[in-house]
Amino acid sequence: MAHRYPFSDVEKRWQAYWEAHETFRAREDSSRPKFYCLDMFPYPSGAGLHVGHLENYTATDILSRFKRMRGFNVLHPMGWDAFGLPAEQYAVKTGIHPAVTTAENIATFRRQMKRAGLSYDWSREINTTAPDYYRWTQWIFLKLFERGLAYVAEVPVNWCPALGTVLANEEIIDGKSEIGGFDVVRRPMRQWVLKITAYADRLLDDLELVDWPASTREMQRNWIGRSIGAEVDFALDGAPGALRIFTTRPDTLFGATYMVLAPEHPLADALTAPAQRAAVEAYREATARKSDMQRQDATREKTGVFTGGHVINPVNGERLPVWIADYVLMGYGTGAIMAVPGHDQRDWEFARAFDLPIREVVAGGDIAREAYVDPDRGVAVHSTTPDGRFSIDGLEAGPAIEKITVWLEQQGHGRRTVHYKLRDWLFSRQRYWGEPLPIVWVEGDARAIPEQMLPVRLPETDQFKPMATGEKPESPLARLTDWVETTDPATGRPARRETNTMPQWAGSCWYYLRFLDPANPDQPVAAEKERYWMPVDLYMGGAEHSVLHLLYARFWHKVLFDIGVVHTPEPFMKLIHQGTVLGEDGQKMSKSVGNIVNPDDTMDRFGADAVRLYEMFMGPLEAMKPWSTHGVEGCTRFLDRVWRMAIDEDGAASRALTSEPPTDGQARLLHRTIRKVTEDLEALRFNTAIAQLMVFVNEMTPLERRPRAMIEPFVLLLAPFAPHIGEELWNRLGHRDTLAYEPWPAWDPAWVEDETVTLAVQVNGKLRATLSLPRGTDQEAARTAAMADERVLRHLDGAEVRKTIFVPDKLLNLVVAGR
RNA sequence: GCGAGAGUGGCGGAACUGGCAGACGCGCUGGAUUUAGGAUCCAGUGGGGAAACUCGUGGGGGUUCGAAUCCCCCCUCUCGCACCA
Numbered sequence A: 001m002a003h004r005y006p007f008s009d010v011e012k013r014w015q016a017y018w019e020a021h022e023t024f025r026a027r028e029d030s031s032r033p034k035f036y037c038l039d040m041f042p043y044p045s046g047a048g049l050h051v052g053h054l055e056n057y058t059a060t061d062i063l064s065r066f067k068r069m070r071g072f073n074v075l076h077p078m079g080w081d082a083f084g085l086p087a088e089q090y091a092v093k094t095g096i097h098p099a100v101t102t103a104e105n106i107a108t109f110r111r112q113m114k115r116a117g118l119s120y121d122w123s124r125e126i127n128t129t130a131p132d133y134y135r136w137t138q139w140i141f142l143k144l145f146e147r148g149l150a151y152v153a154e155v156p157v158n159w160c161p162a163l164g165t166v167l168a169n170e171e172i173i174d175g176k177s178e179i180g181g182f183d184v185v186r187r188p189m190r191q192w193v194l195k196i197t198a199y200a201d202r203l204l205d206d207l208e209l210v211d212w213p214a215s216t217r218e219m220q221r222n223w224i225g226r227s228i229g230a231e232v233d234f235a236l237d238g239a240p241g242a243l244r245i246f247t248t249r250p251d252t253l254f255g256a257t258y259m260v261l262a263p264e265h266p267l268a269d270a271l272t273a274p275a276q277r278a279a280v281e282a283y284r285e286a287t288a289r290k291s292d293m294q295r296q297d298a299t300r301e302k303t304g305v306f307t308g309g310h311v312i313n314p315v316n317g318e319r320l321p322v323w324i325a326d327y328v329l330m331g332y333g334t335g336a337i338m339a340v341p342g343h344d345q346r347d348w349e350f351a352r353a354f355d356l357p358i359r360e361v362v363a364g365g366d367i368a369r370e371a372y373v374d375p376d377r378g379v380a381v382h383s384t385t386p387d388g389r390f391s392i393d394g395l396e397a398g399p400a401i402e403k404i405t406v407w408l409e410q411q412g413h414g415r416r417t418v419h420y421k422l423r424d425w426l427f428s429r430q431r432y433w434g435e436p437l438p439i440v441w442v443e444g445d446a447r448a449i450p451e452q453m454l455p456v457r458l459p460e461t462d463q464f465k466p467m468a469t470g471e472k473p474e475s476p477l478a479r480l481t482d483w484v485e486t487t488d489p490a491t492g493r494p495a496r497r498e499t500n501t502m503p504q505w506a507g508s509c510w511y512y513l514r515f516l517d518p519a520n521p522d523q524p525v526a527a528e529k530e531r532y533w534m535p536v537d538l539y540m541g542g543a544e545h546s547v548l549h550l551l552y553a554r555f556w557h558k559v560l561f562d563i564g565v566v567h568t569p570e571p572f573m574k575l576i577h578q579g580t581v582l583g584e585d586g587q588k589m590s591k592s593v594g595n596i597v598n599p600d601d602t603m604d605r606f607g608a609d610a611v612r613l614y615e616m617f618m619g620p621l622e623a624m625k626p627w628s629t630h631g632v633e634g635c636t637r638f639l640d641r642v643w644r645m646a647i648d649e650d651g652a653a654s655r656a657l658t659s660e661p662p663t664d665g666q667a668r669l670l671h672r673t674i675r676k677v678t679e680d681l682e683a684l685r686f687n688t689a690i691a692q693l694m695v696f697v698n699e700m701t702p703l704e705r706r707p708r709a710m711i712e713p714f715v716l717l718l719a720p721f722a723p724h725i726g727e728e729l730w731n732r733l734g735h736r737d738t739l740a741y742e743p744w745p746a747w748d749p750a751w752v753e754d755e756t757v758t759l760a761v762q763v764n765g766k767l768r769a770t771l772s773l774p775r776g777t778d779q780e781a782a783r784t785a786a787m788a789d790e791r792v793l794r795h796l797d798g799a800e801v802r803k804t805i806f807v808p809d810k811l812l813n814l815v816v817a818g819r
Numbered sequence B: 001g002c003g004a005g006a007g008u009g010g011c012g013g014a015a016c017u018g019g020c021a022g023a024c025g026c027g028c029u030g031g032a033u034u035u036a037g038g039a040u041c042c043a044g045u046g047g048g049g050a051a052a053c054u055c056g057u058g059g060g061g062g063u064u065c066g067a068a069u070c071c072c073c074c075c076u077c078u079c080g081c082a083c084c085a
Helices: A008-023 A049-070 A085-094 A098-115 A131-146 A196-209 A215-225 A250-255 A274-289 A345-354 A397-411 A527-533 A546-562 A598-604 A608-617 A629-646 A666-680 A687-698 A708-717 A723-732 A779-787 A790-796
Strands: A034-039 A073-075 A150-160 A166-167 A185-194 A227-236 A242-247 A258-261 A306-313 A321-324 A337-340 A412-421 A441-442 A445-448 A465-469 A473-474 A485-487 A494-497 A536-542 A757-763 A767-775 A801-807 A809-816
Touching: A008 A098, A008 A608, A008 A723, A034 A049, A034 A397, A034 A527, A034 A779, A049 A073, A049 A227, A049 A536, A049 A598, A049 A608, A049 A666, A098 A166, A098 A598, A131 A445, A131 A546, A196 A546, A227 A397, A242 A250, A242 A258, A242 A337, A250 A397, A250 A801, A258 A345, A258 A779, A274 A321, A337 A345, A345 A608, A345 A723, A397 A412, A412 A790, A494 A546, A598 A629, A598 A757, A608 A687, A629 A687, A629 A723, A629 A779, A666 A687, A666 A708, A687 A708, A708 A723, A757 A779, A767 A779, A767 A790, A779 A790, A779 A809, A790 A809
Parallel strands: A034 A073, A034 A536, A258 A321, A757 A809
Antiparallel strands: A150 A166, A150 A185, A227 A242, A227 A306, A227 A412, A258 A337, A306 A321, A441 A445, A441 A494, A465 A473, A485 A494, A757 A767, A801 A809
């Protein structure tokens, strides 16, 4: 019976060793280059770690271990994003305090992570719900408040009755709450808002500075949605005042044939003629009843109502009818548009539906068939003022926009304007389990709590239900009269505490900074530590955070940059999203399908190293890929082979190991393996690196005599992937210390190439033979050798070789006359 | 609908800058060893064919001595956005 790698004992032993020796503790050391390798810290849910988490954490762990061996001072921390709704909802249901469930869940997560052999520096563990931590979250909020970046506004919010709280736009998916999938309705409410729009340009432009997946940067760009255009004022016909619209195509101003207001537009009333009032009212009511979901269905037929009112086009004095229609949204631009049906598809559809005129002002399309919207082709036509003093005719869109915008400004009819899709960030939640906002209300004014008085601790309670009564939903904190009623620290006057709490995103906006200096009682992070460790060199986490967390964190980082807390404009230099791990059936893992793979069970059966290897061997890191238990078994078999390659049945170093130098062929195998594994690790190609380790073992195992000079470097190469077996082999091969800081093997370029190469010989592009030739064989010699080969001659058939293609050491292609 | 990415054996996936398609693993077939094995070892494994060969990287065209790789059209899947003026 072949002996096997006793993973269970070995794993326990080395985990205990690392813990006792603080092997992975990171200390500032300016003599070594730093590498900050960060995982998106998890919300510690009750379900424990899943294999998708493990894929993420294993990848960064392998890289951290690799970088340590390459001489980097590695910071690889872990913590808990522990405020949030699930623990609170559980508390509402069971009465168990969220702090209790959270602590239990964290214990499970931490145990599972240690068990997987993840090399975190646990001395830096942080928890967003710890007062020592959220004290600084509150401190940052005060900085935002001081700078006018946090304010209270009566804003239309997404109210979720089922959750009893408001939600940010980013927390709503297809009109339902991201958590729970409950209905969400729009309603105005007084709320705390962060002015992220003040940073819109920097958030957009600085995407150029980071090495992130193109798709993620694109998503952020779309979310910010910067559009450059002009606001234009159209004078009301027969009344004082003007209707202001926003357009990105002021060059099509001469093509406007009607106007459209959002149904909620404040001028809609004033513009409505008595005869139309009933129709307008009916339409507005119908719109109000529709959900955002229904309103935003672009495939729907256009609807709208004429108000009876008119405005005057400033470029040509034309009297344009004003309509209201729900395809114009109050929330974007000015809530009103000029309709240019010739050159906007939506306006075109509307004009067709209501028989409004369509006018061509950009040549090049066929506006009878469809709107001509391409801004990169075609020149302006029919675009001259009636008095002939101003014209953009003949200009392409770019110059035309420029010219007419300047003219509008000179005439006082409009101005260049930039609008964003990005809205300010709704920052308060009617919840218990979140950071209290460090604010008191004194006679209707919000006053900051002085920073020396932080943290504002979350008060104890056993009532977790929101006080969501009718029109005025309130946080559970509002019930705690003793806590709410306080005095203004500045004046001593009676004051009421703010009872809303921060959204879950708050704590994760800056946690990467606290890891640098987790116990600092005086500052969020000491300047010299920030200077040493920042920015994050590699940040890994799910693509689901492409917009939310990553945009919010970048925003806070830029504010912290402005107040001198951090020295880099961006926090995360390189970002990678691990792909989703599907169930064995190729479906998304879910409780209801019952295809969830439990990491504890899997590690019980196969050991942590086999699971780590399989997680990485499955396929490319960023791809979506299915789990396979057979695949894990394959990795177990590989580790067993590795074990037998180095260790005999009695547990001692194998008697096949010799002190003789490797043969030339063995040396080439070793150096090729070192190169392949090293280069693949740098490029995060873990799957192909492991394949090469397997090749090495497949070649070495059958040998009766195996030079230690081969086996020892191999153990070092394997160790980042499978650290427990790595340490154990290193130890049994006679080394006393951990291999965590052993220098990474180097390859000798002289040894990575074979001295004989296989040359592919083609005739007319088809492979006919392969020849073994010395490296560097020239064309003549290769051709001579090929022409001597029967397999080649057969296909040449005596014909004349018209052309020879030769790629040294690779390929020879003989082209003969048409056969 | 728009934007981004991807389609390679029975399966997961390899393939540098256009140069031997299918590395490595799983599964499968045959054999050895074993009381037995979901252990181990050996041999094989894209399709067709006895072989010589031939076909083959979603489909169709093209460029090239040569295409999984480059270009055009189409199909499918995944992700994101979804009337943003």
